[in-house]
Amino acid sequence: MIVGIDLGTTHSLIGTYGEQGPVLFPNALGGYLTPSVVSVDDAGHVIVGQAARDRMVSHPAASVATFKRWMGTPRETRLGPHVFRPEELSALILRALIADAEAASGEKVTEAVISVPAYFSDAQRKATRAAGELAGIRVERLINEPTAAALAYGLQEKHDGSRFLVFDLGGGTFDVSVLEMFEGVVEVHASAGDNFLGGEDFLDVLEMTVCSERQIDQAKLSPQERGQLRRRLEVAKRQLGNGGAASVEWQYGEQAVAWDIDEERFARLSEPLVHRLRAPLERAMRDANLQPTQLDEIVLVGGASRMPLVARLVSRMFGRLPLRHVNPDEAIALGACIASGLKARDARLDEIILTDVCPYTLGIEVSRRDEAGGHQQGFFAPIIHRNSTVPVSRAETFQPVQDHQTQLELNVYQGENPMVERNIKLGSLSIVLPARRTAIENAVEVRFTYDVNGVLQVEATVQATGARHELVLEQNPGVLDPAEIRARLAALDAIKIHPRDKQENLAVLARAERLYEEYVSARQQLQQWIMQFRSVLDSQDESQIREHRRLFGEAMDLLEKSL
Structure with a gap:
């Protein structure tokens, strides 16, 4: 089974494209939203989801959230005896979601389409794929979150030439994309955003x-x-x-x-945060070369888009009320489910082609000649500009700085700053040049090719000899390589994770411990309830456990309302 997954900063969801269209799978607690939180108990066992979220209060040093913001970096988090990278934490969430999907459907999950922020960098996209591999599934397709939202709203069914702006404000990231529908193609014209705003x-x-x-x-x-x-x-x-x-x-x-x-x-x-929301909106419209009146619809998705200040900002900027009739928390996941149906070539779906754009400018480091005739290093020369429709291939010709130069170092960067020191270095390529009297005789053609899977191929051809050098940037600094993935997969398999059928009991106990931490006046009562529930758990009588769990939950509901 191919599933669609919204791997979110604060919550994650999973579903597939079923007989009645996109369908979400409930977690062990019966809800669709699984908190993107990981915790480790005193025995070193991993807890994921709602129970882990409650433990953020009672056991903060052993719990972690919002790690989606760290994807693509080598940052490590210690939880009890374990040390996790962001990919591994995300893999633990994915494993929980997959277990939920398999329990609900009775089918084995083999592949997933995962949504990512449109403004995710190369490294962040590759880290997301690595998380899927660590979770034991194949992830051939990533779908930008605004594009997924457009599918959820059925925008692909609108008339040709329709243009839409999707405003996606989640718990930790902000994305905006301008899309156009034309002859079965959902084309992304421009994307912008902020990976640290939500x-x-x-x-x-x-x-x-x-x-x-x-x-x-x-x-x-x-x-x-x-x-x-x-x-x-x-x-x-x-x-x-x-x-x-x-x-x-x-x-x-x-x-x-x-x-x-x-x-x-x-x-x-x-x-100040609203002002930060305006800048990507203006950039996306400017890159798409559109005026607000040229948009047919504006769609708000993401849980944080429920704030009235967001609707007011969009209404003022575009002179109309945005669409919000699809649950903002579920829209991206539903779109990912439709994308999974497209990936599976479901006969009930009309053929839709989803195009994407390169979210960042890609180029190389060059030197520039100053007024005194000298050379200043560290300048950025773009080859593929941001918001170019992918797949894309562009070439530029460069020449060495000095005559008789026999070595050329080609440094590849991603970013929007004119100086490479403020952009992200992706890799480098060493090129041997033939001995030539003048630099112009040693010109080198540099071709960048960027595909829908986020793979950048750099080709450098020495024009004097035809010698070709190639660099395929499938990995980035801070991203796990295949050998590291295998090693960490083995390590994850050795970690004990609480089984799905125990999640309801874990969540009840974690909630009780959180309330005990928060409400001093109710501690004696809560402690008594916890002791009683643990005694029932020891009986291993499933019917008795189920009934006591229900009563325990209702009692805590009443307690929270009264405090």
């Missing part, structure tokens, strides 16, 4: 403000205190999303902290 940043604004106004030193907050505060603020942020006001009550040491905020004030506090 709902978590708006939560940071609330945290900074409440600490400032209640004279609390953020730097001195314990991980438990900060986890509790952010959880309360997340609830408040959702309340503000429905308009009106929200109250936050929080226990800080011996001090009971109360704080109120309304949506209007939240919007004022968030103005």
Whole structure:
């Protein structure tokens, strides 16, 4: 079975294209949203999802979230006895999602289409594929999140020449893409975004403000205190999303902290972040060479797009109300499911061709001649400009700096800055030049070819001899190579992960431990409940466990409402 996966910063979802169209699979707790959180218990066993999210409060040092932002980097996270890279943490989420899909469908998952932010770099895309491999599935296709959202809205069924802007604000990343439908082709004209802007940043604004106004030193907050505060603020942020006001009550040491905020004030506090949202919108429209009146629809997706300030920004910029009738949390996953149907060549889907664009400019380092006749190094010479439709192949001719030069170092970069020091180096290629009297006789043609799978091929041809040198940039600094993937796959297989059929029990206990951490007044009652539930678990009587778990959950629901 081929599945579609939305591997999100805060939540992840999985589904496929079934008989009735795109369908999402529930997790062990019966919901579609699986928190993208990993935790490790005292025995060194891995916990994923809602139970891990609750442990962010009770066991913050043994839990981690928002690691999607670290994809494509060599950053490592220690959780108990284990050390994980971002790819491995993502692989653990993927494994949980795959187990859910197989439990719900009774079929084995062999391949996946995974959505990624449109503005993900080469390294981040390759890290996502590596995560799929570590999870034991094949990932031949990545789909940009805005493109997936367009499929979920059925924009591919609109009339030819229709143009759409997809605004995707998730928990940790922001993407905007301009697409056009023409003769069965969904073509991406331009993509822009910010990989470090999302709902978590708006939560940071609330945290900074409440600490400032209640004279609390953020730097001195314990991980438990900060986890509790952010959880309360997340609830408040959702309340503000429905308009009106929200109250936050929080226990800080011996001090009971109360704080109120309304949506209007939240919007004022968030103005710097709203300004950051405007820049990619303007860049995408400028790159697509379109005016707002030339757009047929504007679509909002991503959980953070529920904030009223987002709808107001888009309405002001484009002079119309955006579409939001598909659940913003599920739109990308549903689109990935449709893409999985396309990948499987499902007969019920009309043939749709999805084009993509290169999200960053690709080029090489060159020297420039200054007014004094000397050469200054470190300049960036673009070969493939950002938002070029892929696959794309472009060539430029360069010549060595000096006469009689016999060696040329070709350094390949990705980025938008005129100086290479502020761009990302992807690799280098050494070229041997024949002995020639003048530099112009030793010209070298450099061809860049970039395909839909994010693979960049660099070819350098010495024009004097026809000698050809090639560099295929399938790997990037900070990305696992095949040998490392095999080694880490073996290591992951050796880690004990709590089975799916125990997830409901784990989630109930993790929730109880979180409430115990948060509410001092209810600790005695919670401790009694935890002891009783553990006794029932020891009985191994599934029917008794199921009934007690239900009652335990209902009791905690009432407790939270009363506190």
